[in-house]
Amino acid sequence: MLKQFFIICSGADTDILEQCSKGEQNKYTGVGATVFFTALMAFIAASYALFTVFDNLYTSIFFGVIWGLLIFNLDRYIVSTIKKTGSFLDEFLQASPRIILAVIIAIVISKPLELKIFEKEINQVLLEQKNELTLANKNDIAEQFNPNIEALENNIKALENQIATKETEVNALYDIYINEAEGTAGTKRIGKGPVYSEKREKHDAALAELQQLKTDNKSKISSLESDIAKLKATYNTQIDKTQPIIDSFDGLMARINALEKLPWLPSFFIFLLFLAIETSPIIAKLLAPKSAYDFKLEDQETAVKTNVLQNKNQREALLKTDFAINDRIYKDLENEDELYNYKRKKAKTLMQLQADAFLEKQSKVL
Structure with a gap:
């Protein structure tokens, strides 16, 4: 149950992954666990940061849960959208926006936890500032x-x-x-x-x-x-x-400013820790060779793509053929005397009706 939950957290296709080896499943279990615990740390960090703002436990927990779910969804999206192409440069370019987003998320998550870890030192700085x-x-x-x-x-x-x-x-x-x-x-x-x-x-x-x-x-x-x-x-x-x-x-801003007055090295290493946690699934997918799951996923996606292209080309050919047939039919009908006489008779009748209607209208005017 727990393994299945972490696989869902990784954003992998469970149907394809069930056809792969245990090692492949364990890999994505680890990726999903990283995503989950990163979101959990985001929840804790956001709850503490918001508690310093609202000074209300339930409000802080409520918004902390929302923030944790948001980070979970972003991390899951980042990991699941990186596709193995076989070219490291292409994969790196594909992952670079996601790596930048991961860095931003790491900063956001680590800062509130730094405030909690160095709370005593920050209180001392705040006391001096208050004095x-x-x-x-x-x-x-x-x-x-x-x-x-x-x-x-x-x-x-x-x-x-x-x-x-x-x-x-x-x-x-x-x-x-x-x-x-x-x-x-x-x-x-x-x-x-x-x-x-x-x-x-x-x-x-x-x-x-x-x-x-x-x-x-x-x-x-x-x-x-x-x-x-x-x-x-x-x-x-x-x-x-x-x-x-x-x-x-x-408040939160006062504590952040107080934190900046402390030595930067401990805070920097905490940031590096969260950066490593946040980017580890992405880096792992970049460094890992193309596996059975990637081949099966590529096969499924290319099959759908091929089917769509075939249907599109077939519809285009059908439309082109239909135009050609219609052109030939109407060209053959141009020389049909029977159709000509029929349309001539109907046109004559229509013109007579129009003439009678005009005469009746003019007579009423006079």
Whole structure:
């Protein structure tokens, strides 16, 4: 049963193959097994690749089965359409488009399996890329908010500098009126005289201005700090919104790009393995000598071709003969008086009927 199934997979004519030796049957069993297992690997590869896209097991398996059947049908067609002609060059030219197709199929099959085999290494590359994207994303978003935040912080510093400048002025006035009272500066008279009172009044006025300035600037600083907090909150919100996009940077194309960053030699040998599997039935048929199956198949096909050509030539000869006979018959009838008189009588009757009909029509008009 299994042998018969693999023979069907090979695309060989089972009726002809049953007439061949066991060795010939085993050869085509091996070809069919290669076709089947290549399709099986295509199913596994496609299912994994589609799982990375859809993230759904049943959907991936469904489309994987379709892809596996497609590859099976293509491989079976490629193997079954290579005919042994006895000339290696003719056979190679006949097989070259199929070899190119086999190379394409090998690439398509091997790539998803490479992704699975090197999954851990790919995850490491993706992690590094995600970290780089996260930093770049934060920097890009920060460029939108930092100028506004810096401007607000500079305004706060300016308000704080105003307070500091005013405090320095008030402290200087305090030192002046204290020194006046102690007699160490100004009039150098100890005691609280008119000059002391004047300087004390300047200090008290400046101190009141300082208190008012602190109150006003504190309110402004609070407002500016509130604006800064809002900008920082908006910045964090933007980070939270965009980070899931970076975290989901794990699709099929991202993994293929990550695979390309790994050393190429292991991937290349995996590709060669699948290329050898995919092209082995074709190469085997090219290198194998013309066998009993090929002779029997050629005999069957040429018999059909010969029969078709014979039927075609026979129909052409029949048609040509029929034309010649018809020509002779009509030529002989040209000199028959009886046929001439009969047709003359009928033509005369027809012309009389036409004349009567014309006369009747014209009479109605008048």
